[in-house]
Amino acid sequence: MNRDNLFVKIVLNAWELNIKRATSTFESFNDDDIYTEVSPGKNRVVYLLGHLIAVHDMMQPLLGMGPRLYSQLDDTFISNPDKKIKTLPPVTELRTYWTNLNDVLMNKFHNMPVEEWFQKHSSISEEDFAKEPHRNKLSVLITRINHLTYHLGQIALAKK
Numbered sequence: 001m002n003r004d005n006l007f008v009k010i011v012l013n014a015w016e017l018n019i020k021r022a023t024s025t026f027e028s029f030n031d032d033d034i035y036t037e038v039s040p041g042k043n044r045v046v047y048l049l050g051h052l053i054a055v056h057d058m059m060q061p062l063l064g065m066g067p068r069l070y071s072q073l074d075d076t077f078i079s080n081p082d083k084k085i086k087t088l089p090p091v092t093e094l095r096t097y098w099t100n101l102n103d104v105l106m107n108k109f110h111n112m113p114v115e116e117w118f119q120k121h122s123s124i125s126e127e128d129f130a131k132e133p134h135r136n137k138l139s140v141l142i143t144r145i146n147h148l149t150y151h152l153g154q155i156a157l158a159k160k
Helices: 003-027 045-057 071-077 091-111 126-131 137-158
Strands: none
Touching: 003 045, 003 091, 003 137, 045 071, 045 091, 045 137
């Protein structure tokens, strides 16, 4: 296995492991407890679930993998802070979105040729990418893993 293949495999394994951890964490909250704040006055677990769905869904067009599935979540979970939007989607719907999106992404990630991971993503110009080739599709996935683990750390504060 060459280094590029190995590096992509390491990152995909890290993504899969952290998605499993997040799924297990979200499943550990019942439909009432998922409205718990991670600490007083801070985001609720349900908000972080919706936020992670929206952010992960944004990767599809960013990585050239097709259109988003759940762009309707942006106003609630990206453009506004928790509690500004009074009516959230039902928890059962968010849980379904989470599972479906992760299945779709994992399939697309594993079917992407290794060399494509090292190509530019859609938010960087050709000129900037020529100067900074490390700003590639794989780097996007690495930053999303870091983002996910950050929020998992927050959610751990809500567990009793």
